[in-house]
Amino acid sequence: MLLTNDLLLYYKRCRRRAFLDIYGDLSSQDQEQDFLRKLRRDSQTHQQAVLAREAHYSPEYPRGDWQAGAKATLELMQQGRERISQSVLLMQTTQGVTLLSRPDLLIKQPGQSIFGDWTYVPTSIKLGRRPKPEYQIVAAFSAQLLAVAQGICPKTAWLILRRQDSYAVNLERWMPLMQDILSECIETLLLHQEPEVFISRQRCNLCRWYSSCYAIAQSQEHISLLPGVTPARYRDLQTLGVTTVKSLAAASISTLETVVTSEIASELVQQAQSTVQNRAILRQRHFSNTNTPETFRKANTLPTAPVELYFDIEAEPELQLDYLLGVLVIDRRTHTETFHPFLAETPNDEASIWQQFLDLVALYPDAPIFHFSDYEVETVKRLVKLYKTPQSAKHLLSRFVDVHQQVMNTVTLPVESYSLKHLARWLGFEWRDAGITGQECVCLYDQWLESGDRSLLDLILRYNEDDCRATYHLKNWLVNFLQNPVQP
Numbered sequence: 001m002l003l004t005n006d007l008l009l010y011y012k013r014c015r016r017r018a019f020l021d022i023y024g025d026l027s028s029q030d031q032e033q034d035f036l037r038k039l040r041r042d043s044q045t046h047q048q049a050v051l052a053r054e055a056h057y058s059p060e061y062p063r064g065d066w067q068a069g070a071k072a073t074l075e076l077m078q079q080g081r082e083r084i085s086q087s088v089l090l091m092q093t094t095q096g097v098t099l100l101s102r103p104d105l106l107i108k109q110p111g112q113s114i115f116g117d118w119t120y121v122p123t124s125i126k127l128g129r130r131p132k133p134e135y136q137i138v139a140a141f142s143a144q145l146l147a148v149a150q151g152i153c154p155k156t157a158w159l160i161l162r163r164q165d166s167y168a169v170n171l172e173r174w175m176p177l178m179q180d181i182l183s184e185c186i187e188t189l190l191l192h193q194e195p196e197v198f199i200s201r202q203r204c205n206l207c208r209w210y211s212s213c214y215a216i217a218q219s220q221e222h223i224s225l226l227p228g229v230t231p232a233r234y235r236d237l238q239t240l241g242v243t244t245v246k247s248l249a250a251a252s253i254s255t256l257e258t259v260v261t262s263e264i265a266s267e268l269v270q271q272a273q274s275t276v277q278n279r280a281i282l283r284q285r286h287f288s289n290t291n292t293p294e295t296f297r298k299a300n301t302l303p304t305a306p307v308e309l310y311f312d313i314e315a316e317p318e319l320q321l322d323y324l325l326g327v328l329v330i331d332r333r334t335h336t337e338t339f340h341p342f343l344a345e346t347p348n349d350e351a352s353i354w355q356q357f358l359d360l361v362a363l364y365p366d367a368p369i370f371h372f373s374d375y376e377v378e379t380v381k382r383l384v385k386l387y388k389t390p391q392s393a394k395h396l397l398s399r400f401v402d403v404h405q406q407v408m409n410t411v412t413l414p415v416e417s418y419s420l421k422h423l424a425r426w427l428g429f430e431w432r433d434a435g436i437t438g439q440e441c442v443c444l445y446d447q448w449l450e451s452g453d454r455s456l457l458d459l460i461l462r463y464n465e466d467d468c469r470a471t472y473h474l475k476n477w478l479v480n481f482l483q484n485p486v487q488p
């Protein structure tokens with residue numbers, strides 16, 4: 001069996017993913033998403049840009065012949081090349097597993113190795129912004145295989161991240177952790193032990209096993225489908241025999257308090273009850289003698305104004321560009337709903353759409369600006385700074401109302417995630433183009449820049465307008481619910 005650095009990285013993220021990549025039925029994988037392809041392309045571009053900074057040598061060998069690749073890498077190391085890219089490091093374990101690491105770069109350093117008075121340190125080039133644990137595990141894995149090749153363990157390993165920041169991996173800390181994970185991974189794979197499903201939106205989002213894992217989780221009423229159930233909390237709940245949504249809904253707070261805090265216990269039980277009963281429940285966590293359900297509702301009531309603005313942004317993170325500022329104007333006086341999409345057809349238009357946005361919101365100085373999550377606030381702060389328009393910032397931001405935050409503060413809903421899509425869909429709202437997501441829009445915008453096909457922009461505009469309308473729908477529902485909530 002061949003155990004590569006990618007497989008180890010996936011094992012660190014999700015044990016099941018590594019297992020399925022080796023033993024799963026490939027025909028049950030989802031189609032690769034455009035966004036995943038885009039990430040891979042962006043990652044390659046980033047790697048090439050870093051490698052192009054200085055001359056480097058690459059081992060030459062027949063494609064897929066790792067033994068030949070390892071031999072060619074060794075020859076370059078023996079020759080004392082300063083920088084070796086796409087190297088191949090191999091090692092055989094006592095269980096007969098072949099470990100294969102392909103660090104993006106080996107960089108020559110002073111020191112003693114089997115080659116003479118030089119050694120190498122491994123460097124991985126990653127698109128991520130942060131030195132994620134899985135990156136550091138893989139860096140330690142490369143360091144271990146390099147130690148075998150050169151007869152001495154490198155003192156450190158490097159990560160080059162997005163924006164080309166360099167990060168030194170502390171091998172004293174990460175080597176033992178990597179060895180534990182590696183042993184566990186080898187055991188799981190050799191013993192053919194299929195790890196159980198655990199749905200986590202963040203890591204399952206782009207995984208090609210998602211549909212098959214999700215179907216299993218649903219059939220098992222798995223509690224990872226509930227918001228708030230993290231892997232660590234799941235392990236704790238398992239010790240109490242609480243593994244399904246129904247068992248969590250029926251659990252007593254005092255039992256759960258043996259493994260989580262009382263606040264988390266009541267939130268988890270309320271979330272499970274909301275799901276089992278398929279109904280919205282007023283959140284209870286803030287109630288005390290002075291904060292009754294009535295005072296709580298009053299304090300959390302959303303404003304209703306003659307004119308309300310609903311604001312949503314589309315961005316292209318790789319270009320650091322906010323290319324669409326969409327505003328839905330709801331005028332209750334005239335019973336009109338008007339959508340204003342301020343769209344940068346080229347990246348150079350961002351300043352101009354920002355000014356158009358400022359001009360529009362200035363027409364309604366008293367209108368609250370509803371949005372979903374804090375991205376809009378952060379973006380406005382960025383644009384104010386970038387385009388030097390501080391005079392607009394203070395009053396503008398004081399008008400912002402985060403509907404997501406209000407939902408989180410006030411109500412538990414029978415949803416798998418408190419994303420706008422899940423919340424609005426539970427309320428019956430549907431997007432006009434069912435298959436489009438925010439990530440998909442990033443790809444569509446890139447395609448527009450390449451092809452000039454206006455139908456791509458139309459899709460993005462409809463999606464953005466529907467996001468604004470979904471926020472409006474959710475806000476109206478929340479106002480009504482808080483006036484007349486159903487008590488648990």
Ligand code: SF4
Pocket residue numbers: 014015016017020197198199200203204207208209210211213214
């Ligand atoms: S969908 Fe989620 S649980 Fe399933 S293999 Fe992928 S990451 Fe793991």
